Amino acid sequence: MFPYDRFVKFEELTTLLRSAVDAHPGLARMASIGSSHEGRSIWCVTLTNYATGEPLSKPAFYVDANIHATELSGSVAALKLIDTVLSGYGKRADLTRLLDSRTLYVIPRVNPDGAEWAMADKPKYIRSSTRPYPYAEDAIEGLEPEDIDGDGRILMMRFRDDNGPWKKHASEPRLMVRRDPVETGGEYYRIVSEGRIKAYDGFNLPVARVKTGLDLNRNFPEEWRPESEQLGAGDFPTSEPEVRACVEFVNKHRNICGGVFFHTWSGVLLRPFGTKADDEMAPEDLWVFQTQGKKGEELTGYPAISVFHEFKYHPKEVITGTQDWLYTELGSYAWVVEIWCPMREAGIKDYKFIDWFRDHPVDDDLKLLKWTDETHKGKGYVDWYPYDHPELGKVELGGWNRFHTFSNPPPHLMEKEVQKFPDWIVFQALMSPKLEHHSTRVTSLGGDLWRIDFGVHNTGYLPTDVSKLTRKKKYVRGVVAEITLPDGAALVEGKARIESGQLEGRNNHHTLVSFWPGANATEDRLRFSWIVRAPAGAAVTVEARHDRAGTVTQRISLN
Known part of the structure; x- marks a missing residue:
C-alpha cells in the first residue's frame, strides 16, 4: 500500500493516505487536525469498523510520528501500522477484533514543514519546526550546516590543524578518532559540519546561532520550562500550531487510553517519567508499563526503559515530551519508540544508550564502519574527498552520512525495521478497557x-x-x-x-x-x-x- 524504501514528501503522503482511505471506506477516514507553521495540513487517519460504531463510541489508541524534522522513518512506521491493520482486517483475528471494538488515531507526520526541509534536493537539517525561534533574524557570523557541493548530503568537513583534537586511525585511515590526552607530534585535524562560514576572520570558527531552534517535543504543557531551562521550548506551552493541534485533538477525544510516538534513533522503547524516579509513580501503573514493556521487548527486540533512569541527555538534566504529557496530564499509558539502532546491527552489545554518544570504544567505530561498508554500499560512510572551500580553502568532505546511517535506517533496511512495531501497538490497544x-x-x-x-x-x-x-x-x-x-x-x-x-x-x-x-x-x-x-x-x-x-x-x- 505504501513505499517502504524511501521517504515521501507532503503532497505524495497526502495522495497515498487518501488512496488508502478510499480503498477501505468502511474502516478508515482521514481529516486534518490543524495546520503547520507554513500552512500544511496535519493529517490524521482514523481506523475503526464504522459498522460497529462511531470512533468516539469505542476505546482508542493514539499514534503520531515525525515531530522532529529528520526523523522521517517515524512516518514510515506510522504508514506500516495503517497498512498492517487495514490489509489484515478479516484475515487476522486480533486485527479484526481491534477495528470491530476499538479505534486507532494515526498521525503520520506531525511536522510536515521540517520534513520537507529534510527531503529537499538541497536538504536543511533542523531539529523541528521551521518557524524562526528564539529570534527572527539570520545569523551574521559563524558556521551554518549546508550541502555546499550540491550532492544532496550534509557530511563533515576536516582540515589539518596541529592543535586539532582528531587524528586518523592507525589501521583504518578513513576513520577519525580522538587524539590521546597527552599526545603530540602527529597529524591532527579539526572536524566540523559541512557548511559555509559567515564573516570568517581567518581565526575563529564559531558555530552560527540556529535560526530555527524550536523543539516541538518540548512545547507540550506537562512541566513546560522556558528556553533558559530547556532548549527549543517555544514561547509558552502549545505556542506552536503543530503541538496545539495535537493537544486539542487528544483533549477532544477522551476515549484515548494510550499512545505511541515514533522518533529516531537508539533502538529503545521509552516510558515515563522523564523528570522523576519510578518510586513516584503509582505501583499499579508502573506494573502496567512493565507488562507493556516486556511484550514490547519480545515483539520488537528493543529494550524497554525509563527515560529518567536510563535515557537522560545529561545526568544533571531531565527531559519532558509527549510520553510524559499523555500519561502525567491525561493518565493514558504512553511510549516513545526510538526507531533504529545501528550499533546493535553492527554487533555492538551492552552499549549505554545516550552515554554511548558521548564516549565509546574505538572498536565500536570499527565495527560500525565494517558493517556500514557491507550493508550501505558506500552511502553510509563516505570516503573523504577534496573540496575547495570558499572560506577555509582546501578541506575534505566525508565521514558518516548520519541522516541515512544513524538518524534513519538505510532505505533497503527500512521495512524490516518498521514492521517490528504494529503487533506491539495492537497488543496495547487491545489492553484498553471495553x-x-x-x-x-x-x-x-x-x-x-x-x-x-x-x-x-x-x-x-x-x-x-x-x-x-x-x-x-x-x-x-x-x-x-x-x-x-x-x-x-x-x-x-x-x-x-x-x-x-x-x-x-x-x-x-x-x-x-x-x-x-x-x-x-x-x-x-x-x-x-x-x-x-x-x-x-x-x-x-x-x-x-x-x-x-x-x-x-x-x-x-x-x-
Missing part, C-alpha cells in the same frame, strides 16, 4: 409495572479509567447509564440518568498463591435497575457509556 453488555432481565410486577435490570461489564485488561493517575486526577467520570422511554411510559423508580463509579480490569489480580484476596470478585461488573410503567410490548432503550471504555446500547421489549 464496556460490554452482560445481561438484561425484564420482570413483570403486575399491571403495567416492569422491573428492568441492565448489567454491563468491563472485558478489557485495564480498568475503565485506565490508570491510577487518572483516578487520582478524576480526569474521566465513571460509567453513566440512561433509560429512554416511549411516549406514554413513565419512570416509577430509579433515575433517568445514573452516574456510577469505575469498573476494574484484570491488571491487578494477584497470583493464585497470593494470600491477599480481592475485595470483590465481580468488581468488573455493574447492574442498573429501573421500575417503569408502560403497556406490554412497549420498547425501552437502555444505554451505558464511559468516556474511555465505550458505549453499550440495548433495545428492550417489555414482555
Whole structure:
C-alpha cells in the first residue's frame, strides 16, 4: 500500500493516505487536525469498523510520528501500522477484533514543514519546526550546516590543524578518532559540519546561532520550562500550531487510553517519567508499563526503559515530551519508540544508550564502519574527498552520512525495521478497557409495572479509567447509564440518568498463591435497575457509556 524504501514528501503522503482511505471506506477516514507553521495540513487517519460504531463510541489508541524534522522513518512506521491493520482486517483475528471494538488515531507526520526541509534536493537539517525561534533574524557570523557541493548530503568537513583534537586511525585511515590526552607530534585535524562560514576572520570558527531552534517535543504543557531551562521550548506551552493541534485533538477525544510516538534513533522503547524516579509513580501503573514493556521487548527486540533512569541527555538534566504529557496530564499509558539502532546491527552489545554518544570504544567505530561498508554500499560512510572551500580553502568532505546511517535506517533496511512495531501497538490497544453488555432481565410486577435490570461489564485488561493517575486526577467520570422511554411510559423508580463509579480490569489480580484476596470478585461488573410503567410490548432503550471504555446500547421489549 505504501513505499517502504524511501521517504515521501507532503503532497505524495497526502495522495497515498487518501488512496488508502478510499480503498477501505468502511474502516478508515482521514481529516486534518490543524495546520503547520507554513500552512500544511496535519493529517490524521482514523481506523475503526464504522459498522460497529462511531470512533468516539469505542476505546482508542493514539499514534503520531515525525515531530522532529529528520526523523522521517517515524512516518514510515506510522504508514506500516495503517497498512498492517487495514490489509489484515478479516484475515487476522486480533486485527479484526481491534477495528470491530476499538479505534486507532494515526498521525503520520506531525511536522510536515521540517520534513520537507529534510527531503529537499538541497536538504536543511533542523531539529523541528521551521518557524524562526528564539529570534527572527539570520545569523551574521559563524558556521551554518549546508550541502555546499550540491550532492544532496550534509557530511563533515576536516582540515589539518596541529592543535586539532582528531587524528586518523592507525589501521583504518578513513576513520577519525580522538587524539590521546597527552599526545603530540602527529597529524591532527579539526572536524566540523559541512557548511559555509559567515564573516570568517581567518581565526575563529564559531558555530552560527540556529535560526530555527524550536523543539516541538518540548512545547507540550506537562512541566513546560522556558528556553533558559530547556532548549527549543517555544514561547509558552502549545505556542506552536503543530503541538496545539495535537493537544486539542487528544483533549477532544477522551476515549484515548494510550499512545505511541515514533522518533529516531537508539533502538529503545521509552516510558515515563522523564523528570522523576519510578518510586513516584503509582505501583499499579508502573506494573502496567512493565507488562507493556516486556511484550514490547519480545515483539520488537528493543529494550524497554525509563527515560529518567536510563535515557537522560545529561545526568544533571531531565527531559519532558509527549510520553510524559499523555500519561502525567491525561493518565493514558504512553511510549516513545526510538526507531533504529545501528550499533546493535553492527554487533555492538551492552552499549549505554545516550552515554554511548558521548564516549565509546574505538572498536565500536570499527565495527560500525565494517558493517556500514557491507550493508550501505558506500552511502553510509563516505570516503573523504577534496573540496575547495570558499572560506577555509582546501578541506575534505566525508565521514558518516548520519541522516541515512544513524538518524534513519538505510532505505533497503527500512521495512524490516518498521514492521517490528504494529503487533506491539495492537497488543496495547487491545489492553484498553471495553464496556460490554452482560445481561438484561425484564420482570413483570403486575399491571403495567416492569422491573428492568441492565448489567454491563468491563472485558478489557485495564480498568475503565485506565490508570491510577487518572483516578487520582478524576480526569474521566465513571460509567453513566440512561433509560429512554416511549411516549406514554413513565419512570416509577430509579433515575433517568445514573452516574456510577469505575469498573476494574484484570491488571491487578494477584497470583493464585497470593494470600491477599480481592475485595470483590465481580468488581468488573455493574447492574442498573429501573421500575417503569408502560403497556406490554412497549420498547425501552437502555444505554451505558464511559468516556474511555465505550458505549453499550440495548433495545428492550417489555414482555
